[in-house]
Amino acid sequence: MADADDHVDPSEFGEQDGPPIEEKPYKIIFEANKCFGAGKCAEKSRNWTLDLDTGIAKPETYFIDESDLDHNIAAAEACPAKKDRGIIHVIDRRTNEEIAPDPNGDGTLSVDW
Numbered sequence: 559m560a561d562a563d564d565h566v567d568p569s570e571f572g573e574q575d576g577p578p579i580e581e582k583p584y585k586i587i588f589e590a591n592k593c594f595g596a597g598k599c600a601e602k603s604r605n606w607t608l609d610l611d612t613g614i615a616k617p618e619t620y621f622i623d624e625s626d627l628d629h630n631i632a633a634a635e636a637c638p639a640k641k642d643r644g645i646i647h648v649i650d651r652r653t654n655e656e657i658a659p660d661p662n663g664d665g666t667l668s669v670d671w
Contacts, residue, residue: 569667
């Protein structure tokens, strides 16, 4: 078991339970603890559902293929949390680069843990 001080690499998060990269080459990393319920993600993507009781959104799946890429990118880019840096991160599993929202413009992961 990892100590509380151990750093978790976001690009490795969930990989042990994920489908083969060839099947689902993209994944979503969601900083749920920072969601304030704006619902922009659910407006943009059928993969996202806003729970009206809690005000927190969640994805139906964290691993996606090309057919679900565009609307999940739209959800990530629409998220206003973290001063528009977003808390939904779409990652290319083949390269570990952030596709969206990519606030740094260089593919580095902007997950803030």
